[in-house]
Amino acid sequence: MSRLAKLAIVTTLVSVATAAPVAKALPSTYSVKVKMADKTGKITLIPFAEITRTNGVVSTKVLPVPQLEALSKTFMTEWNAYKQPASVKITEHHPNNTGMRPVYSPYTFTFTPKDVLFKAAVVREFLEKKGYKALGMSTIDFVVWDASAEYPPGAHDRASTFSNFRKGTTLDYDQSGAYSLFISKPIRPVRSGSEGRKSASDPHTYLATGYDEGEFEVARMILHSDGRIDVTPVTPAEVFASNFGTFSTKEDIEIKTIGDDEYHTWAKRTVPKTSTQLLEAYIIEHLEYYNDYDVTPVIDPQTVR
Helix, strand or coil, rough: HHHHHHHHHHHHHHHCCCCCCCCCCCEEEEEEEEEEEHHHHHHHHEEEEEEEEEECCEEECCCCHHHHHHHHHHHHHHHHHHHCCCCEEEEEECEEEEECCCEEEEEEEEEECCCCHHHHHHHHHHHHHCCEEEECCCCCCCEEEEEECCCCCCCCCCEEEEEEECCCCCCCCCCCEECCCCEEEECCCCEEEEEEEEECCCCCCEEECCCCCCCCEEEEEEEEECEEEEECCCCCHHHHHHHHCCCCCCCCCEEEECCCCCCCCEEEEECCCCCCCHHHHHHHHHHHCCCEEECCCCCCCCCCC
């Protein structure tokens, strides 16, 4: 073989070896599942929605989910059948000061129709009996008190003393005389903010996960200043739309990870709005960080740029 021919072969081999790798195609569809625990605590993954990317256009579809649809229907049935009591007793435990070693004591008050907070007390009792949670309930002051000035002045452990505990008499209605409550049903254990799944490409890095209450919204209630209570069921489609939000290519997205070092160091990386993986970053942020959904194919946080 001539020297020129050998050189041609070597050149060809070098060209093949240094050729740029073919970019891996991004998934066109992501499947979203809800984590739901049974009475024994066993977690089941329930198909909930699909996210599809077609020629750069992102669309979503919520699947029929009988288990989740039943939650809202059950709530409405229970509320409509609930016989509202003539009075409601509420007990709360409160500290006697804001110091380092306060003493907590129970305070019980009875609310009747003549009280401004009676309807709110009725709703609170119903939710507690039936095992529901309500965003907005914790800010209703069923028990109020007086607070002294902090003493001793300038001390590291200065504190206010609480006294004159009594039942609340006001509700923070909006300008139309309405107060909203967002009703949820606990369906899985609470997830504290910590490290989530491990990166497939970097075994020393985990996807960071935020706090998740493990609840699924089933209804919304509006307490009116005239005593009326409006109740509207919330569908699974509305829940997903609220959790997923609106995907847009107008903003950068931040991905949070945690290292397996001694201090479990958090790291943040910005995925620019021009990235071809912006959807992947959005899914990680909205469905996995802020909400405890299971998403497949699994997205490696370390490869999203």
